[in-house]
Amino acid sequence: MRRKPLNTLSRSKLSRYARSLANLAILLADSGSRLERRFWKKRLFATLAPMLEGRSETTLTQTLEYLYTHHYQAYDELAFAVENSVESPPVGNGEDILLLAVPIMAWSTYDIPCGKIDDADVQALTDDLQKNVLGEHAHLVLTNMLFSPDQLPETYTAAAELARQLGNAAANRLAVSIDSDTLPATQNFLSDVRYLIGAIAVPQDLPAFKWQEETPGGPLALSKEEVLEKWRLMGNATLQKIMAGCSIQPMLPNGLYSACREAEKEARVYSVRASAAFLETALQVAPDQIQASVGAFIDRGEIEEYRIGFTLKGQSEVVHGVVWPLIGEEYGNEPDPIYERDIVSEPDHPVIRSSIETLLKEVGIKQVKVLEERFPLEYCEDCGTPLYPNPEGELHHAELPEDSELPSMHLH
Ligand SMILES: [Zn+2]
Structure with a gap:
């Protein structure tokens, strides 16, 4: 996944293999013609x-990591090539393979389910996707698991292994069963993403998805929006069954990395909406009684994420919070100048900041305070939950008041 790498390396510290891989990516990024590029x-x-x-x-x-700091364009080329190679292993007997993820946004005051899915439901979802979302000649195999984000393969090589396993199954028209006991436990949040994971095998040069299909001599048959609408309609009954007690919003399937990035972006908006709905239910207050405080959180001199602390009008206790992580290209390549100079000023992601503000107002929270100070990435020492800002710029553990309708998400 294209994320901000953790370390900065000098060229001398690179292994021989890494150096030649970096060279190749740089040559690709710097090539001056399509011929050379190819x-x-x-x-x-x-x-x-x-x-x-x-x-x-x-x-x-x-x-x-090396390319991220030394040649960003080559980094982008390499990340793209790695992701594509992972998702499409050469196991298709003449067909192309794509490792696929289908994100589903969900929120619930109970635990959002993950883990094993019954065979009949796997079959129903496979049929729904096959019929409404995938190209006519694409063959889909879904795993019998609902994955939480921390259960997805963590490394490129692990993802490549999964892609080979599922790709083989898709190419040979076999079912796949995953042992859910081997997957890590998942943390619970009010709102989160779940994924169906599978692979498609499709004859080369034929459409993988419905929105690629053309009517004879005419325009595209269906737009992405139309395909999404159909999938939400047709997949809803089975998805709602395996995710009982949740409000859900299915998204379109895509290659694993692209689907995850889209889901991460969508999840930020979704969790703000879910929070407003949650607070109204839990605290029985109208949105105009809720105040939101938005703060920029930094790590090693760069803004890592924004956090939104929700308080009740005129009070300073944080009742709920949402993390708004920066994703992919949203990270600045330069160190945060404000932090370097150690002075207080406006956060330097005006577009993101104003989209958070607009969204909060859209869900009815009219009192939005954008804090000018920069905050360290602090978490509760007991439970590891992030700390959120209040309007005075103090960091707090989010706790629902004791007389609220629902139990607090953190019981300590
Ligand atoms: Zn805690």
């Missing part, structure tokens, strides 16, 4: 294929 691209993909079958995770992450 040449380097082929070489890059050919180099990556065996790496993803072996234990080359360190080389991959080292190279990405």
Whole structure:
């Protein structure tokens, strides 16, 4: 996933393999014609294929970290090539393979389910997707698991292994069963994303998705919006059954990495909406009685995320909070100048900041305070939950008042 790498490396610290991979990505990024691009691209993909079958995770992450600080365009080329190689392993017997994720936004005052799905429901969801979302010639195999974000493969090589397993199953028209006991436990949030994971096998050059299909001699048959609408309508009954007690909003399937990025973005908006709905129910207050305080949180001199603390009008206790992480290209490449100079000023993501403000107002929370100070990334020492700002700019643990309708999400 294209995220901000953790370390900055110098070229001398790179392994021999990482150095030659970095060179290849730089040559691709700097190529001046389509002809040259195609040449380097082929070489890059050919180099990556065996790496993803072996234990080359360190080389991959080292190279990405190095390029992130030294040649951003080459970083982007390499990240894209790695993700594509992971998602489409060469196991298709003449068909193309795509490792697929179907995100589902959900919120609930109970635990949002994850884990095993009954075979009949897997079949129903496979049929719904096959019929309403995928291209006519694409063959889908879904796993029998509902994944939480922390159960998705953490490394490129782990994801590549899953892609090979599912790709093989799709190519040979077999079912896949995953042992859910081996997956890590998941943390519970008020709102979160769940994923159906699968793979499609599709004959080369034929549409993988409905929105790629053309009517003979005419325009595209269905737009993405129309396909999404149909999927939400047709998949709803089964999804609602496996996610009982949740409000859900299914999204369109896509390649694993792209689907996850879209879901992360969508989840931020979704969780703000869910929070407003939750507070109205839990505290029996109208949105105009709720105040939101938005703060920028920094790590190593860069804004890492925004956090929104919700308080009741005229009070300073934080009753609920939402984290708004920065994703992919939203990270600044430069260190935060405000932090460097150690003075207080406006946060430097005006677009993000104003979209948070607009969204809060849209859900009825008219009192929005954008705090000028920068906050350290602090968490509760007992439960690891993030601390949220109140209007005075103090960081608090979010706790619902004792007389609220629902139990607090954190009982300590
Ligand atoms: Zn705590």
